[in-house]
Amino acid sequence: MQIDFEHRHAAHCENGVVRNLLNFYGIKLSEPMVLGLGSGIFFSHMPFYKMHGMALTSFRPFPGTIFTRVTKALGIDIQWHKFKNPDKSMDKLDEILFQRIPVGLRVGAYNLSYFPKEYRFHFNAHNLCVIGKEGDEYIISDPVGMNKHRLSSADLKKVRFAWGTSPPKGRMYYIKSLDNYRPLDEEMIDKATRKTCSDMLHIPFPMFGAQGIAYLARRMRKWEKLYGKRGAALNLAQVIRMLEEIGTGGAGFRFMYAAFLQEASEFLNRPLWNNLSMELSETGDLWRDFSYHAARFFKKREGEIGSYDDLAHKLEVISEREIDIFTRLEKSIKRE
Amino acid sequence: MKVNEVPQDNAFLQEETEICLRDRYYALDEEGKFREVPSVGWKPKNAAIQFAWNNREEEADKIREQVVQGKLSPLAYHMERLLMTPAILSKYAGLSRRKIVRYCKPKYFSKIKPEELSCLAVALNINVEELISID
Numbered sequence: 001m002q003i004d005f006e007h008r009h010a011a012h013c014e015n016g017v018v019r020n021l022l023n024f025y026g027i028k029l030s031e032p033m034v035l036g037l038g039s040g041i042f043f044s045h046m047p048f049y050k051m052h053g054m055a056l057t058s059f060r061p062f063p064g065t066i067f068t069r070v071t072k073a074l075g076i077d078i079q080w081h082k083f084k085n086p087d088k089s090m091d092k093l094d095e096i097l098f099q100r101i102p103v104g105l106r107v108g109a110y111n112l113s114y115f116p117k118e119y120r121f122h123f124n125a126h127n128l129c130v131i132g133k134e135g136d137e138y139i140i141s142d143p144v145g146m147n148k149h150r151l152s153s154a155d156l157k158k159v160r161f162a163w164g165t166s167p168p169k170g171r172m173y174y175i176k177s178l179d180n181y182r183p184l185d186e187e188m189i190d191k192a193t194r195k196t197c198s199d200m201l202h203i204p205f206p207m208f209g210a211q212g213i214a215y216l217a218r219r220m221r222k223w224e225k226l227y228g229k230r231g232a233a234l235n236l237a238q239v240i241r242m243l244e245e246i247g248t249g250g251a252g253f254r255f256m257y258a259a260f261l262q263e264a265s266e267f268l269n270r271p272l273w274n275n276l277s278m279e280l281s282e283t284g285d286l287w288r289d290f291s292y293h294a295a296r297f298f299k300k301r302e303g304e305i306g307s308y309d310d311l312a313h314k315l316e317v318i319s320e321r322e323i324d325i326f327t328r329l330e331k332s333i334k335r336e
Numbered sequence: 337m338k339v340n341e342v343p344q345d346n347a348f349l350q351e352e353t354e355i356c357l358r359d360r361y362y363a364l365d366e367e368g369k370f371r372e373v374p375s376v377g378w379k380p381k382n383a384a385i386q387f388a389w390n391n392r393e394e395e396a397d398k399i400r401e402q403v404v405q406g407k408l409s410p411l412a413y414h415m416e417r418l419l420m421t422p423a424i425l426s427k428y429a430g431l432s433r434r435k436i437v438r439y440c441k442p443k444y445f446s447k448i449k450p451e452e453l454s455c456l457a458v459a460l461n462i463n464v465e466e467l468i469s470i471d
Binding site for chain 2: 032110115122145147149230245251278292295
């Protein structure tokens with residue numbers, strides 16, 4: 001049994017799953033639009049929340065929020081399930097799947113057999129979509145792959161019950177009904193963008209939002225003292241991986257969000273947003289410049305590399321510019 | 337980033353796999369519009385991943401030395417090599433964390449029950465022979 005489901009490659013796994021699911025129900029949205037409606041751009045650096053023993057730096061909100069926000073905005077009824085028992089989770093998956101409903105799953109990357117060895121670390125926020133079952137094999141549509149793929153039920157069970165930081169616990173989600181569906185309009189985009197700006201600007205802790213980038217810069221200046229040379233470089237590697245690892249569309253979603261602003265500016269006929277889009281794209285280039293310089297820390301022996309102060313300074317510049325961009329974006333909505 | 341600046345530096349992805357994993361960049365074309373461009377990777381990112389793995393291997397080698405000296409058990413070596421921590425492995429294997437920490441010492445590892453050994457091997461995706469050796 002295989003559902004007639006159009007598999008499309010996407011930059012980010014969650015956006016991709018959401019877009020492909022909506023597309024299955026005849027709702028055509030682009031990936032940047034999904035990101036925009038889901039307020040999927042964010043920044044946080046949390047030294048108290050560890051992954052692989054290092055502070056977690058994240059460029060996105062908590063996994064699952066994009067799907068919830070997008071469907072809520074469009075008035076689509078959805079269903080989430082979470083399980084304690086792996087066998088029950090597979091039974092439930094079959095039950096829904098055989099009603100010919102594609103199901104989104106949150107999985108861990110550690111045991112995901114088709115990932116190259118280098119990508120398989122304890123990262124538990126990967127998303128994929130199950131679209132069919134043949135014998136003991138599930139047909140899956142993973143948006144980071146160009147093609148569909150198959151996974152045996154034992155493998156799927158393993159990745160659904162991965163362990164580590166924020167375990168997925170067999171989470172699955174699907175669209176229940178479109179009875180209250182509203183097509184995309186100006187109000188939705190404004191509301192989602194206001195939410196994005198609020199997340200980026202007004203969380204009253206230093207480690208979240210655009211100010212969080214400056215917070216990371218301040219931490220970075222202390223890294224060598226705190227963790228030693230090697231530890232500091234490892235922390236830096238972790239940041240770069242989060243920034244560029246499969247699924248951000250480059251520079252931690254900055255380019256993708258810029259693409260959203262451009263699309264929205266055409267849709268709503270707001271030329272200002274196109275200008276903001278270009279500026280955000282420039283900060284994306286600054287992020288890439290940061291990664292480029294950071295990469296030197298991983299190659300050369302001591303003495304030839306720059307200092308963490310230089311890198312931290314780059315981040316401070318980015319932080320300032322992003323604060324400026326999102327402030328203007330927020331104002332542009334309030335005025336109208 | 338311009339469309340023609342999208343990096344194509346492959347390091348880890350195999351060309352011939354069926355699923356064909358790719359990154360996807362949003363880059364500007366000449367008219368200032370965003371276009372989607374698939375990519376196979378970017379050097380700085382690959383360097384970060386490689387650095388993290390090299391470091392892991394060096395750590396594992398250090399632990400291997402200690403196994404040879406009889407200070408730690410092979411389990412400690414395989415855990416380090418396969419990115420496992422006692423907390424995560426205890427969840428996968430269904431043994432308590434305390435037990436796993438104990439089995440990292442040769443004294444306790446030599447007395448491990450066969451069932452527990454196979455549990456650990458399954459959780460680490462290796463077979464029992466591999467788990468009890470350090471080759």
